[in-house]
Amino acid sequence: MKVLVAIKRVVDYNVKVRPRADATDVDLNNVKMSINPFCEIAVEEAVRLKEQGLVNEIVVVSIGPQQAQEQLRTALALGADRALLVVTEDVLEPLAIAKCLKVLCDREQPDLVLMGKQSIDGDNNQTGQMLAALTGYPQGTFASKLELTGDNKATVTREIDGGLQTLALTLPAIVTADLRLNEPRYASLPNIMKAKKKPLDTSTPDELGVSISPRVKLLKVELPAQRAAGIKVADVEELMDKLKNEAKVI
Amino acid sequence: MSILIIAEHDNSDLRPSTLNSVSAAQAIGGDIVVLVAGSDCAGVADTLSKVPGIQKVLLADNPVYSHHLAENMAPLVAEIAEGFSHVLAPASTTGKNLMPRVAALLDMQAISDISEVISPDTFKRPVYAGNVIATVQSSDEVKVLTVRSTAFEAATAEGGNATIEQISSVHNQDACTFVGQELAVSERPELTSARIVVAGGRGMGSSEGFSMLEKLVDKLGAAMGASRAAVDAGFVPNDMQVGQTGKIVAPDLYIAVGISGAIQHLAGMKDSKVIVAINKDPEAPIFQVADYGLVGDLFELIPAIEAQL
Numbered sequence: 439m440k441v442l443v444a445i446k447r448v449v450d451y452n453v454k455v456r457p458r459a460d461a462t463d464v465d466l467n468n469v470k471m472s473i474n475p476f477c478e479i480a481v482e483e484a485v486r487l488k489e490q491g492l493v494n495e496i497v498v499v500s501i502g503p504q505q506a507q508e509q510l511r512t513a514l515a516l517g518a519d520r521a522l523l524v525v526t527e528d529v530l531e532p533l534a535i536a537k538c539l540k541v542l543c544d545r546e547q548p549d550l551v552l553m554g555k556q557s558i559d560g561d562n563n564q565t566g567q568m569l570a571a572l573t574g575y576p577q578g579t580f581a582s583k584l585e586l587t588g589d590n591k592a593t594v595t596r597e598i599d600g601g602l603q604t605l606a607l608t609l610p611a612i613v614t615a616d617l618r619l620n621e622p623r624y625a626s627l628p629n630i631m632k633a634k635k636k637p638l639d640t641s642t643p644d645e646l647g648v649s650i651s652p653r654v655k656l657l658k659v660e661l662p663a664q665r666a667a668g669i670k671v672a673d674v675e676e677l678m679d680k681l682k683n684e685a686k687v688i
Numbered sequence: 689m690s691i692l693i694i695a696e697h698d699n700s701d702l703r704p705s706t707l708n709s710v711s712a713a714q715a716i717g718g719d720i721v722v723l724v725a726g727s728d729c730a731g732v733a734d735t736l737s738k739v740p741g742i743q744k745v746l747l748a749d750n751p752v753y754s755h756h757l758a759e760n761m762a763p764l765v766a767e768i769a770e771g772f773s774h775v776l777a778p779a780s781t782t783g784k785n786l787m788p789r790v791a792a793l794l795d796m797q798a799i800s801d802i803s804e805v806i807s808p809d810t811f812k813r814p815v816y817a818g819n820v821i822a823t824v825q826s827s828d829e830v831k832v833l834t835v836r837s838t839a840f841e842a843a844t845a846e847g848g849n850a851t852i853e854q855i856s857s858v859h860n861q862d863a864c865t866f867v868g869q870e871l872a873v874s875e876r877p878e879l880t881s882a883r884i885v886v887a888g889g890r891g892m893g894s895s896e897g898f899s900m901l902e903k904l905v906d907k908l909g910a911a912m913g914a915s916r917a918a919v920d921a922g923f924v925p926n927d928m929q930v931g932q933t934g935k936i937v938a939p940d941l942y943i944a945v946g947i948s949g950a951i952q953h954l955a956g957m958k959d960s961k962v963i964v965a966i967n968k969d970p971e972a973p974i975f976q977v978a979d980y981g982l983v984g985d986l987f988e989l990i991p992a993i994e995a996q997l
Contacts, residue, residue, distance in 0.1 A: 600878075661820065671981065
């Protein structure tokens with residue numbers, strides 16, 4: 439069985455981004471970049487399936503700048519077998535990314551596509567669902583558990599509002615990872631060295647025949663309205679008094 | 689302009705978030721049509737027909753839609769969407785699962801989680817875990833949007849008289865089948881629509897710590913929430929998680945107990961009207977967003993508060 443894992447290079451989750459002075463976008467100069475945390479969980483899940491002997495090849499894909507090679511190498515060090523980079527300096531929208539992935543799915547014919555449920559920069563939560571629409575595959579989004587049950591099926595437990603939902607998907611299928619699917623490992627030094635020798639092929643959206651012209655224009659970015667600083671109350675009596683008589687919420 | 693809203697419901701009851709989407713549609717302006725797709729869900733269509741501002745309710749009542757599987761729902765919505773300028777759904781897990789699939793079938797770039805309508809093609813939405821608000825303009829023919837419910841007031845539910853029209857179109861596939869679900873059963877109000885939310889963090893120390901909190905929750909008639917740290921530690925189930933990757937809440941009163949206030953958590957609750965923070969660390973970031981902060985041992989303070997109610 440072959441798994442395709444799509445990953446995104448994003449600003450590291452520890453970085454607090456700020457708008458640029460001209461408010462046209464956020465300032466990403468000299469900030470640390472990493473694999474999107476949800477994508478890292480997707481890579482880990484693929485590696486675990488391979489370790490269980492259920493998967494024999496993991497192809498990791500990214501669509502982004504040349505530097506996304508760093509994140510692909512990280513995924514290779516975690517256990518992916520080979521990497522594909524679709525190089526573009528433009529910021530692609532989820533639909534354009536899904537179209538690139540669709541072409542790669544046609545070429546690679548994976549049995550399972552794993553990806554993060556959303557990236558922590560755009561917070562769109564769209565690409566997996568869009569790829570599912572374009573390929574016609576079933577989708578198991580926000581997965582907290584994935585089991586390959588043989589018989590060409592996967593059982594996916596999804597985190598939904600109010601609880602958990604379980605779906606049976608016929609492969610090939612798209613599964614997007616939520617936080618509790620697994621806890622990703624760290625790459626070991628020998629594996630990081632080995633990853634440097636694993637194959638990494640590049641192409642471009644043009645070569646894939648995908649139009650990437652944007653549909654949505656970013657007009658400006660701003661900081662959210664800040665809450666005015668409150669007060670510290672001395673004791674429970676003062677708190678209750680404030681809630682009853684000042685805020686009038688209880 | 690004409691706006692199609694995908695109603696969220698469990699086949700018997702309408703989810704209140706649908707009414708927040710109606711408000712967003714009213715801010716955009718135009719005729720409003722609501723689709724109720726489900727199984728034995730005619731009662732939901734009746735409820736919606738009474739909402740002022742809705743011109744028409746479309747009812748697709750068929751067992752294939754009972755669990756709102758995106759594989760069956762998306763082609764239905766894409767088919768109905770023809771001729772509409774906007775398609776909206778609440779940014780719940782159901783809406784987030786469905787709408788991008790609809791958008792891709794229509795070859796449109798969806799816009800997720802809008803928090804403000806600037807004009808019919810321009811919207812604000814949070815990005816980078818709510819640290820930044822982006823203003824975006826769509827050039828697509830059909831704007832496919834999910835709506836952040838806490839950012840829009842719920843529309844009035846009574847007084848309207850919309851017509852109900854049956855939709856007979858059936859989309860059924862067998863690549864995705866429903867196996868089951870476990871929904872938390874609670875006498876308490878639902879987290880995202882509760883007037884008061886009491887949330888516990890890592891500082892609660894254990895599941896037993898949360899049991900103590902429950903007494904306060906019930907005395908206040910509140911919903912109970914938790915930080916990701918408390919969920920990851922196994923103190924409470926994940927459906928209680930408030931934050932960027934959990935539930936987004938904006939109650940009248942939010943009481944954060946033993947929560948340090950990681951940015952991920954703040955993104956999920958900072959639009960609450962009044963925030964109370966109770967924490968033993970006076971430097972905890974939660975105090976920067978709290979209207980009222982109380983520093984001390986929560987295991988002494990919580991019973992003391994409860995005793996005063």
